[in-house]
Amino acid sequence: MIESIKILRRQGKQTIPDVTNVTLPGVFRGIPIIQDKPCADGCSACIEQCPTDAILLDVNGRISIDMGKCVFCGECAEVCPSDKISFSKNHLNATTTRKNLVIAQGMPAEVKFDADAIRKEIQTVFHKSLKLRQVSAAGCNACELELNACGNANFDMGRFGIEFVASPRHADGIVITGPISTNMSAAMQICHEAVPHPKIIVLTGACAISGGIFEKSEVLQRQYVEEVGVDLYVPGCPPHPLTFINGILQLIRKRN
């Protein structure tokens, strides 16, 4: 008994007190910043280098990065001869609309969170309690491990009434990870349909949002997620637990 108390005492308090206001340590790569200056003549080094084709070049020679595809490897910043691309430490990049995930040249390191796009019932019904069923549809398990971490002693998502549950019947929505393999698509759809109304869908990770690094694979079946309405996109490979938690909190927060 005394030993157990000693062990716990040595551990100290592990919980992050305010999850909405944290600066992540180390070389965390959050929302990218693309400086508003011209590229070197004829250069397309970043576009060539990007493993998920997340960098787009428009007709005016301006570039943008689609965080729905980005795996935040930072290789583009490394090859750019004009230091035009960098990654901020801002991890708050979850949002409600797909197009808001695209960071254009000259934009600040922030993501637009369209409160108007949120269905009214989400805040009225879920703002105090949200139970989620997670479905891994060919996720590499890094996304899944981070979602698990959301509930651990450090991040403690449970304090906000947000929890993962076993049965879709007990859930208020599903959180999908992975590019959605053909082999998993039917089970995922059945699971979503089993969740009672009102319900939400959250796509977590580059794979779920766009197919990510597996986008061109022939053994995916993404039709269902492309057609069903998505309530929240959480980018990353994998998204940091704080990205997920803050995204959900933003979504269900009570607005007047």
Place this chain on the structure above:
Amino acid sequence: MNTLVTKNGESFLVSEIPFVPYQEFTGTVLALLHDYNNHVVHYISLKSTSGILPIVICIANDATAEIHVVGFEYDTTTLRSIESITLHNAALHIFERDLWERHGIAYQNHPWLKPVRFPKNSSHGQTIDDYAFFRIEGGEIHEVGVGPIHAGVIEPGHFRFQCVGEEVVHLEIKLGYQHRGVEGEFVKARNDVQRSVIAESIAGDTSIGNAWAHAMCMEGLRGITPDHSTQADRTIALELERIAIHMGDLSALNTDVAYQLGSAVFGTLRTPLINYFQHWCGNRFGKGLIRPGYNRFELTTALQNRLSEMLDDINKQYTAMAEKMFNSPSVVNRFEGVGAVPENVARKIGVVGMPARTAGILRDVRISHPFGVYGKAPYPAILLHTGDVLARAKLRRLEIDASMDYMQGLLADPRSAYEARPTVKKMPPRSMVISMVEAWRGELAHIVLTDEVGEIEMVRVKDPSMHNWFALAQALRNTPISDFPINNKSFDLSYCGHDL
């Protein structure tokens, strides 16, 4: 014996592989596997030309650090039936199944020709749903099906139990739900970065292991040997990945037997370990660190000191907790004697990694086929014998201890700065390389082949789980079904690594 002999990470010409008649091939394989030092690393088909499919097996010798490669040719236009080797050596069963699924090879007397992972079985027109489960008939028997979606936040797979009352008579594991076409994506990829990101996404909990195995193949083909510091840092990263996952697994094992203290403490001890990866390379799983020929982020003096201090600190808390856990009768009693896979069974199935080392079989690529700096700085042999859940938990404990010591040793070594990143050299045509990495689960093996102009023609990946899923099925025999969770957790096998 007529085989090509190669080593871990060395490239060779495909034309050097002897292709022999099937009968001779079978004889060679069985003769090799008769020696306990030998085990199957991979058994794959190469690219077929006008209906002739070359099939090769790679068998590693743990005593001599050699890998034997030998093959036979199969005519896919006639699909003549050939005798399965599985009946004589069960270690081949999953590989023959895989070959059958890919090409429709007509195996005679294979006990278990069922789909492995593809949504459409190319030769049989079946889908993953056309899966004939094994059934036991009888009034006493009842069937329990679980999955593909499980209660927790984990990957999908289907488990089908045949039970008498509470007791499991047979467990069949059906996988494939995670299949993303990894091997094909490697070939489509246009550059090293893309391939590295694919490797890191084969299994997120083994990002370092797979990134390294892939890099080793590319380095072997290009004739590049990374400098000592690069290799030392990869070794540190691999051991860090190992103890982070082991720590999480110890936590989960405690959760499953309702030992809250162990569950919480090991769980929080995992956090600084994976956060360290973020400090080092910007990703909690070490994604983005290893690339063919180099590491993107050097372990600077500041990072080295930080790691050393962190390990010291974790060590104190961890040792106290581990002592307590393994002296708690309530925990030990739940683990002891449960789900035993003894040595004779383990040998028959051909298990690798943890389930081998807990059953008295020293199968550890770090020791037998050293890569990185494991040749110069040997990793200690850790061997247990009971093969049960307790042994699998203990092995994790011993490996965490050993890996922490080992990393401290590497950190104490004098080191020089990274050399300049090597320029990308062309790969030789029609060549092949096999790399093996002892990741936390066990032996990963990657194979890369080049075509006639030296471009990548084929990439094959084997996760240790390919060998080991069957061990979980064996562990459940005559075990109460309520012990499935601790058994499953104690193996902690990979779904996505298996399904690819």
